[in-house]
Amino acid sequence: KNEVEQSPQNLTAQEGEFITINCSYSVGISALHWLQQHPGGGIVSLFMLSSGKKKHGRLIATINIQEKHSSLHITASHPRDSAVYICAVTPNFGNEKLTFGTGTRLTIIP
Amino acid sequence: EPEVTQTPSHQVTQMGQEVILRCVPISNHLYFYWYRQILGQKVEFLVSFYNNEISEKSEIFDDQFSVERPDGSNFTLKIRSTKLEDSAMYFCASRRGHQETQYFGPGTRLLVL
Numbered sequence: 588k589n590e591v592e593q594s595p596q597n598l599t600a601q602e603g604e605f606i607t608i609n610c611s612y613s614v615g616i617s618a619l620h621w622l623q624q625h626p627g628g629g630i631v632s633l634f635m636l637s638s639g640k641k642k643h644g645r646l647i648a649t650i651n652i653q654e655k656h657s658s659l660h661i662t663a664s665h666p667r668d669s670a671v672y673i674c675a676v677t678p679n680f681g682n683e684k685l686t687f688g689t690g691t692r693l694t695i696i697p
Numbered sequence: 698e699p700e701v702t703q704t705p706s707h708q709v710t711q712m713g714q715e716v717i718l719r720c721v722p723i724s725n726h727l728y729f730y731w732y733r734q735i736l737g738q739k740v741e742f743l744v745s746f747y748n749n750e751i752s753e754k755s756e757i758f759d760d761q762f763s764v765e766r767p768d769g770s771n772f773t774l775k776i777r778s779t780k781l782e783d784s785a786m787y788f789c790a791s792r793r794g795h796q797e798t799q800y801f802g803p804g805t806r807l808l809v810l
Contacts, residue, residue: 628806629803673740675740682745
């Protein structure tokens with residue numbers, strides 16, 4: 588069973604700051620996902636990656652397979668980035684179900 | 698842009714009643730999932746469905762739960778006799794193929810009284 592840990596659990600920052608959220612997992616995976624959950628509860632997929640780095644706008648996700656670690660970075664943070672960011676992994680076998688971390692609650696203050 | 702839809706958005710029911718949660722996955726997707734999130738907790742896998750049958754289910758998915766794809770578009774989760782602890786947000790998700798992104802529906806918030 589894969590254990591997915593995120594840090595920090597809560598993060599408050601000023602608008603414009605560079606944000607880093609970390610995720611580690613215990614067992615080898617086929618892919619790691621970063622998801623965003625807004626206060627209404629809906630979940631949106633941000634990234635799926637199995638190696639290296641991906642960038643979309645102000646968001647950057649990196650993964651180190653050997654260290655079983657991933658980071659999500661937000662540059663020039665904005666209050667609309669306030670949400671819960673969730674790391675999830677899919678195993679090396681089977682039906683690619685997601686195993687989720689507990690999430691990081693990010694609050695950006697204007 | 699195609700999206701996963703779920704109905705109802707909210708449901709309140711009495712303990713012991715049956716509920717059916719409905720999902721319409723994206724039309725060319727082949728793999729379907731139900732997840733749930735109890736308030737304040739992390740999202741948990743319930744069941745996956747492919748080729749008209751369950752491909753995997755979690756320990757949570759006991760005999761009170763069932764899934765169906767009755768007509769090639771809808772994907773339903775039935776809870777036969779709801780318990781208080783079934784109160785949660787239930788998410789449907791779908792993906793097209795191997796190693797592709799899962800797309801989530803907006804969720805159904807179920808409250809069992």
